[in-house]
Amino acid sequence: xxxxxxxxxxxxxxxxxxxxxxxxxxxxxxxxxxxxxxxxxxxxxxxxxxxxxxxxxxxxxxxxxxxxxxxxxxxxxxxxxxxxxxxxxxxxxxxxxxxxxxxxxxxxxxxxxxxxxxxxxxxxxxxxxxxxxxxxxxxxxxxxxxxxxxxxxxxxxxxxxxxxxxxxxxxxxxxxxxxxxxxxxxxxxxxxxxxxxxxxxxxxxxxxxxxxxxxxxxxxxxxxxxxxxxxxxxxxx
Amino acid sequence: xxxxxxxxxxxxxxxxxxxxxxxxxxxxxxxxxxxxxxxxxxxxxxxxxxxxxxxxxxxxxxxxxxxxxxxxxxxxxxxxxxxxxxxxxxxxxxxxxxxxxxxxxxxxxxxxxxxxxxxxxxxxxxxxxxxxxxxxxxxxxxxxxxxxxxxxxxxxxxxxxxxxxxxxxxxxxxxxxxxxxxxxxxxxxxxxxxxxxxxxxxxxxxxxxxxxxxxxxxxxxxxxxxxxxxxxxxxxxxxxxxxxxxxxxxxxxxxxxxxxxxxxxxxxxxxxxxxxxxxxxxxxxxxxxxxxxxxxxxxxxxxxxxxxxxxxxxxxxxxxxxxxxxxxxxxxxxxxxxxxxxxxxxxxxxxxxxxxxxxxxxxxxxxxxxxxxxxxxxxxxxxxxxxxxxxxxxxxxxxxxxxxxxxxxxxxxxxxxxxxxxxxxxxxxxxxxxxxxxxxxxxxxxxxxxxxxxxxxx
Numbered sequence: 088x089x090x091x092x093x094x095x096x097x098x099x100x101x102x103x104x105x106x107x108x109x110x111x112x113x114x115x116x117x118x119x120x121x122x123x124x125x126x127x128x129x130x131x132x133x134x135x136x137x138x139x140x141x142x143x144x145x146x147x148x149x150x151x152x153x154x155x156x157x158x159x160x161x162x163x164x165x166x167x168x169x170x171x172x173x174x175x176x177x178x179x180x181x182x183x184x185x186x187x188x189x190x191x192x193x194x195x196x197x198x199x200x201x202x203x204x205x206x207x208x209x210x211x212x213x214x215x216x217x218x219x220x221x222x223x224x225x226x227x228x229x230x231x232x233x234x235x236x237x238x239x240x241x242x243x244x245x246x247x248x249x250x251x252x253x254x255x256x257x258x259x260x261x262x263x264x265x266x267x268x269x270x271x272x273x274x275x276x277x278x279x280x281x282x283x284x285x286x287x288x289x290x291x292x293x294x295x296x297x298x299x300x301x302x303x304x305x306x307x308x309x310x311x312x313x314x315x316x317x318x319x320x321x322x323x324x
Numbered sequence: 325x326x327x328x329x330x331x332x333x334x335x336x337x338x339x340x341x342x343x344x345x346x347x348x349x350x351x352x353x354x355x356x357x358x359x360x361x362x363x364x365x366x367x368x369x370x371x372x373x374x375x376x377x378x379x380x381x382x383x384x385x386x387x388x389x390x391x392x393x394x395x396x397x398x399x400x401x402x403x404x405x406x407x408x409x410x411x412x413x414x415x416x417x418x419x420x421x422x423x424x425x426x427x428x429x430x431x432x433x434x435x436x437x438x439x440x441x442x443x444x445x446x447x448x449x450x451x452x453x454x455x456x457x458x459x460x461x462x463x464x465x466x467x468x469x470x471x472x473x474x475x476x477x478x479x480x481x482x483x484x485x486x487x488x489x490x491x492x493x494x495x496x497x498x499x500x501x502x503x504x505x506x507x508x509x510x511x512x513x514x515x516x517x518x519x520x521x522x523x524x525x526x527x528x529x530x531x532x533x534x535x536x537x538x539x540x541x542x543x544x545x546x547x548x549x550x551x552x553x554x555x556x557x558x559x560x561x562x563x564x565x566x567x568x569x570x571x572x573x574x575x576x577x578x579x580x581x582x583x584x585x586x587x588x589x590x591x592x593x594x595x596x597x598x599x600x601x602x603x604x605x606x607x608x609x610x611x612x613x614x615x616x617x618x619x620x621x622x623x624x625x626x627x628x629x630x631x632x633x634x635x636x637x638x639x640x641x642x643x644x645x646x647x648x649x650x651x652x653x654x655x656x657x658x659x660x661x662x663x664x665x666x667x668x669x670x671x672x673x674x675x676x677x678x679x680x681x682x683x684x685x686x687x688x689x690x691x692x693x694x695x696x697x698x699x700x701x702x703x704x705x706x707x708x709x710x711x712x713x714x715x716x717x718x719x720x721x722x723x724x725x726x727x728x729x730x731x732x733x734x735x736x737x738x739x740x741x742x743x744x745x746x747x748x749x750x751x752x753x754x755x756x757x758x759x760x761x762x763x764x765x766x767x768x769x770x771x772x773x774x775x776x777x778x779x780x781x782x
Contacts, residue, residue, distance in 0.1 A: 099535065099543075103463055103471070105692025107530050108725075115725050148471040148533075154541055217689065232690045279695040282721055312724050315717040315733070323683060323714065 090123035091295050094135055096144040096182070097155050098128050104234060106145030106179055108279020112288050113141065120306050122296070131158040135165055141295035142169065146180030146235075146277070149192050156185055156198040163201035170203060175294035176271035179280060183265070183273035184208040184237050193236065204266050204273050206257075208239040218323050219254030219276060221264045226286045228252075229264075230320040231276030239275075241266070248274055270294040283320060285313045327428055330360035331367075334421035349406075353414030356421055364413060367420040367428055368435055368451040374401065375618050376435040376451055378444075380479075381459030381500070383660045384607040385411065385438040387599065388459055390636040391611035391629075392436055398629040399621060405436040409637065412443045416451075434619075441475050445482045448489075456483070457492040457614040459606060461499050462552055462659040463533050463696070465688030472499060472533055484509050492516065492614045494606065495569045496554040498544060499534035505564065506539070514617045516609040517569035521550045521602050523578045526666050528698035531659045537564050550602060551666070552659045571613045573605050581668050588612065588623065595627045599640050601667035603660075638763040645770045647750035652767060655679075655757045656688070658696040665701055668755060674706045676747050676754040680740070680762035681713040687759040691715050699726035708732075708747050712740040713762045741769060 095102075095110055110126060117124045129135055131154055135142070147155065159166075166186070170176055184190040187206035190198045214236045221229040229249055238258040241247075247257075248265025256264030256275065265274035272287065274280060281288040289305055296303050334356035341351055356363045368376060379389045386409040396403045406419040416437050424430045439447050441461075448456065458479065461472050476499050483491065487509055494500045495517035504513035531552040535544050537559035549555040558565035573586040584600045587593060588609075597608050608630050615626050635641045641652045653668065655661045669677065683689050699722060709731045711719040720733040734740045748754055758766050 099532075102530070102696075103533065104690070105695040108692065108695030108722075111695065111725050148473050150471075150473045150541070232692055234690060277690065277692045279692055282695070282725055283718075312717070312721045316721040319715065319717040319735075 088123055088301065089299055090125045091117060091140045091292070091299055092136065092138055093124060093126045093295070094139040094142045095126055095128050096135070096142060097130060097147070098145075099130055100151035100155055101147035101182055102145040103148060104146050104180060104277040105279045106277070109143055109145070109177060109179065109281040112279065112281035112285075113143070113292060116285065116288055116308065117292060119308055122292075122303060131155065135162055135169075139169060139174065140298045141175040141177075141291060142166065143176070144178045144182030144186070146182060149194055152181050152185060152190070152192065152198060153195045156190075156200070159185055159201050160199060166201060167203055170269050170271045172298075173270055173294065174298050175291045177281070177291060178271070178273045179277065180235055180275055183275065184239065186273060187239070188242060190237060203271065204268055205241055205243045205245040206239050206266060206273070207242055208237040210236045211238045212236070215255035215259065217254055218320060219256065219264070220252040220321055221249035221256065221276070222252050223249030225267070226284065226290070228317070228321070229276060229284050229287065230317050231278035231280050231283065233275045234277065235275055248272060278320070283313065283316050285310050326360045327363055327366045328426055330356040330363045331421050331424055331426055331428060333359055334418060338418065338422055349408050349410035349418050350412065350414040352421060353417030356417050357414060362450075363421070364417050364447070365450040367417065367424060367430070371424075371430040372404075372432060372435040374433040375454035376437070377455045377457065377614055377618055378448060378451070378453040379436075379438045379457045379459070379610070379614070380441055380444055381457075381494075382441065382462040382464045382657065383663075384459050384603060384610070385409070386636045387604065387639050388457065388607045388610045389436060389438040391608060391633050392614055394633040395611065395615050395621070395626050395629040396434055396436070398632065399625055401434055401619065402432040403434040403436050404430055404432045406438060409438065411438045411440045413447055416447060445478055448482055448486060452486060453489055455490045455492055455614055455618045456486075457610050458494065458500050458503060459610045460494055460497045460554070461534065462657060463531060463693070464657040465690070476503065476538070479503055483507065483511070490514070490617050492610065492617050494554075494610065495567045496550065496556070496606075497534065498553060498557055498566075499538055501567055502538040502564065504567065512617070514571070514613050515567045515569045516571045516613040517566070517573075518550060518554075518576065518602065518605060518609070519572045519574040520548070521576055523576065523602060524666055524670050525551070526662055526698040526701045528700040529662055530696050530698070531662060539564055551663065554606075571609055571616065573609050576602060576605055578667070581671055588627065591623065593624065593627065596631050598631070598633065599635050601663055603663040603667070638767055643767065643770045644774050646745060646773060648744075648748050649751075649753045650756050650770060651753070652763060653755060653757050654763050655759060658693050661697045661757070664757060665698055669702060669705060672753070673704065676710065676744065676752070677705065677707050678710045678712065678740070678744060678754065678756045679719050680756065680758035680766055681711065681715040681719045682759045682762040683715050684761045687761050691718050694719060694722045699723060703727045710734065710740065710743055710747065712737065713759065737765060737769065
């Protein structure tokens with residue numbers, strides 16, 4: 088069996104809000120099912136390998152995003168091609184913004200995105216901070232913590248990840264959160280996101296396995312602790 | 325007149341607080357500030373003839389401040405300081421107002437204050453310190469402080485503004501060290517650092533944030549890497565590099581979890597610090613350097629006091645709980661937790677281990693940071709693990725993904741204490757790792773239990 092390859096994009100500059108938790112969750116939920124997997128870290132200036140099955144990009148500091156935005160331009164075609172051909176992708180917070188059309192930051196002006204997602208984002212003067220609960224058609228309730236000054240809007244056709252039950256989501260008014268395009272998800276949810284939303288984690292793993300050309304049925308796992316952590320998260324103010 | 329009223333009100337509020345047993349340290353300051361918004365400035369100005377020292381940074385503020393206080397104490401220098409770690413504007417007002425007479429006079433040589441990073445500009449503009457010590461900048465409660473770069477930028481413009489202020493900076497933290505680079509204002513900068521470290525290291529340290537040249541954003545090259553982003557580094561081209569420390573700790577030798585030894589620069593005198601871990605060596609070196617920079621004391625007058633110093637409130641503090649020895653180790657962010665894992669948990673790995681994770685404002689509402697911590701390094705921890713606090717379930721989940729099964733979660737504090745008793749016997753030792761509000765609460769429960777027991781035996 089060929090190991091499932093996770094590409095972690097820019098871990099040095101884009102993983103400041105507990106985003107490693109997403110990598111940990113992806114790996115462990117494969118490990119517990121005996122599915123071999125490896126992580127390849129790709130930093131500024133290196134190339135994304137052609138045999139990637141899943142790409143993850145987290146959030147960073149504004150300064151880090153400037154450099155990442157420049158570097159992403161050289162990777163744009165490859166990432167889009169990857170998603171068009173069924174690759175699984177998760178982008179959180181700053182990563183979500185930079186995979187859209189553009190992000191206008193407070194201190195560094197307009198940062199070009201790669202245009203994978205039909206979104207535009209703009210920094211605002213107030214931060215959207217707090218526990219968030221989202222209702223998704225595909226995944227049911229999603230829980231997490233958001234912390235962003237960027238306000239995001241859809242441009243053209245876009246499928247939201249879900250609608251906001253508690254918290255802000257994309258922006259203070261729309262009551263929509265995140266985006267799904269093919270097998271790619273963009274979201275503002277930290278928490279970390281995947282450990283507390285195992286349905287999303289398993290969905291991404293399933294898509295990554297398919298991308299690798301293998302067929303493995305995902306065995307159900309006991310998600311008792313996940314359920315408890317979810318319900319205590321939902322109960323917090 | 326207004327300041328007189330403010331001081332009186334602060335004193336009165338403190339007494340009422342005492343009587344009602346609420347014991348808050350920010351309320352008196354708040355009352356005083358309501359009456360006179362410039363009260364902090366007035367209280368500090370014209371007082372403290374031997375200077376005002378401010379200690380800031382992500383981790384180690386309370387310990388470093390206590391170390392400096394102990395040095396002052398043992399050298400007969402009188403001082404006022406915010407002992408309880410109440411380090412925002414109001415906490416500072418309380419600490420000075422209580423020591424002042426009604427006209428605002430304080431009969432102390434030195435003002436010594438730890439200051440919350442977010443309150444630095446406001447507080448320092450008011451009190452115009454002689455020395456600012458910045459110990460480190462790590463990722464921390466991002467919901468409160470925002471990003472590291474933003475904090476550094478706010479420090480930088482503050483430093484340029486404060487003409488008469490000296491800086492004491494950690495040479496081994498690139499972002500902190502850079503605060504002394506390319507300043508427009510003429511300024512005395514004292515650097516401290518660690519020369520070598522060969523003690524235990526973590527396999528899953530994911531907390532290195534400032535590993536880029538702050539001026540060019542190119543990646544720094546490290547010849548030595550101690551923990552997080554601390555070490556010996558240089559930038560491409562060499563314009564930015566680790567400054568040579570004025571005071572450097574060498575030959576670090578950890579003795580179990582009891583103490584750590586080192587010497588300063590080329591001195592043969594060993595300093596034996598009763599609080600272990602390389603992070604406490606940084607605290608001690610920061611304290612040493614701040615005292616050297618601001619007061620006329622000999623090295624051994626400082627090191628003797630540092631060696632005699634014990635832990636601060638809730639930071640490596642030993643408490644008796646019904647015959648058990650509980651070591652309380654405050655945790656706030658991934659770097660701090662990692663240092664505790666590295667220093668304590670890896671060397672005594674069979675004790676009962678209790679995490680208490682709250683998510684009140686003072687703890688940081690976001691608990692995502694648990695996922696950045698090196699909990700995978702606990703894979704071989706042999707002792708039983710209990711988790712409590714409002715986010716006990718999240719911590720249990722985190723430990724599950726770190727490979728730890730059989731973790732018991734209990735959100736109710738009284739029930740958690742029962743579990744602690746059940747899983748230990750008399751004379752056994754245990755670790756309690758609480759977040760800030762959890763520390764205040766469990767500490768008072770344990771102290772109350774201890775007193776109850778003493779009364780019973782008397």
